[in-house]
Amino acid sequence: MLSLFRNHVYRWLFLCSVLLGRAQPLLAQTAPTPTLLRPAAVFDGETLHPGWQVLVEGDRITAAGTNLPTPTGTRILELPGLTLLPGLIEGHSHLLLHPYNETPWNDQVLLEPVALRVARATVHAQRTLLAGFTTARDLGTEGADYADVGIKQAIEQGIIPGPRLLIATRALVATGSYGPKLSTDVTVPQGAQEADGPEGVVRAVREQIGHGADIIKVYADYRWGKGEPARPTFSQEELNLIVQTANAAGRPVVAHSSTPEGMRRAVLAGVQTIEHGDGGTLEVFRLMKQRGVALCPTVAAGDAIAQYQGWRKGQDALPERVQQKHESMQAALKSGVMLAFGGDVGVFPHGENVREAKLLVQDYGLTPLVVLRQATSGNARIFGLSDRGRIQSGLLADLVAVAGDPTHDVSALRQVRLVMKGGVIVKQP
Numbered sequence: 001m002l003s004l005f006r007n008h009v010y011r012w013l014f015l016c017s018v019l020l021g022r023a024q025p026l027l028a029q030t031a032p033t034p035t036l037l038r039p040a041a042v043f044d045g046e047t048l049h050p051g052w053q054v055l056v057e058g059d060r061i062t063a064a065g066t067n068l069p070t071p072t073g074t075r076i077l078e079l080p081g082l083t084l085l086p087g088l089i090e091g092h093s094h095l096l097l098h099p100y101n102e103t104p105w106n107d108q109v110l111l112e113p114v115a116l117r118v119a120r121a122t123v124h125a126q127r128t129l130l131a132g133f134t135t136a137r138d139l140g141t142e143g144a145d146y147a148d149v150g151i152k153q154a155i156e157q158g159i160i161p162g163p164r165l166l167i168a169t170r171a172l173v174a175t176g177s178y179g180p181k182l183s184t185d186v187t188v189p190q191g192a193q194e195a196d197g198p199e200g201v202v203r204a205v206r207e208q209i210g211h212g213a214d215i216i217k218v219y220a221d222y223r224w225g226k227g228e229p230a231r232p233t234f235s236q237e238e239l240n241l242i243v244q245t246a247n248a249a250g251r252p253v254v255a256h257s258s259t260p261e262g263m264r265r266a267v268l269a270g271v272q273t274i275e276h277g278d279g280g281t282l283e284v285f286r287l288m289k290q291r292g293v294a295l296c297p298t299v300a301a302g303d304a305i306a307q308y309q310g311w312r313k314g315q316d317a318l319p320e321r322v323q324q325k326h327e328s329m330q331a332a333l334k335s336g337v338m339l340a341f342g343g344d345v346g347v348f349p350h351g352e353n354v355r356e357a358k359l360l361v362q363d364y365g366l367t368p369l370v371v372l373r374q375a376t377s378g379n380a381r382i383f384g385l386s387d388r389g390r391i392q393s394g395l396l397a398d399l400v401a402v403a404g405d406p407t408h409d410v411s412a413l414r415q416v417r418l419v420m421k422g423g424v425i426v427k428q429p
């Protein structure tokens, strides 16, 4: 009886400590009073509205427009000269990678302990958030197993600052297709989970979901050997089963793919987005448009890798890969396929996410307004995130203020002055 009583006391003490811990997280404190933000203009995810104001209560936007009613005790935040935007959404990141010109990808996967990689990732998460990206789709740990699950939890529990994450955990590759590849005599850990055949792929998808994957990422093609072009990996049957299994569990599938055949199979299987698409043709982009599959072009990654390989941008002619990217992007734009916004950040420094936007405008001829829509309302729609991506009553108070007008000059996105996530100011003006 006494021990039963003692058990109850312990349980209560435990519960209290949990509740206290929850009440005082390290970083996140929900704004207790309503806040009225008064910038020069508001980009609501679609259009620029000069003179608009935004009211935030708790973790939500409760009003946006002119002449807003302000509840008593409302805190006024003057943001003169700034444009307020929805928190930006990174469509393709790898928080567990750092730039390949610092450490080659093979060495990151094989030589760096997971603890080191996680320590770096916490810094990457903070830089991403402070750059105005309040949500990120993190598309694979690249050999760090399920480390992204814990990083996501640390952010959600307010232990470290970072964006809201959608994570892909290990990603799926066909056996023998991925890397690192050393001597043929040595078997080394791979950058993603190998799986084959109907039973194998179904099992791997379920394992990843069971461990916490929000998204299943599959490599629909890859170079089988060094110096080879990419070729399709998974069969149509395997891809179909991967998508069916993931979708049945409420998870979308995204496909790394750069060959027309790999892209075609992934699209027919029903993936949500194609990542990269470097060798995409007008025909396959038209198929994507028809099936409602978006392209996440990751132009910044190719641009960075070409420069790591010695391309002196602005001086030398375009390297073949970059030239090919220009051609496929022209075909993509002509087809009218939806574009998701994502740079494959990790290949280049975290916190530099805006580089993708700059290159899309400067090198690929998109307008700043189109790119801004992609990085906010567009990504939210494509990724099925109906609670964010716009400045609208009822949505999450994930907001960013930048100096100048990014709808005319995309480089204004680098001038981040304020970041608010869920009503909490994480970067002050």
Ligand SMILES: [Zn+2]
Pocket (backbone or CB within 6 Å): 092, 093, 094, 139, 344
């Ligand atoms: Zn990637």
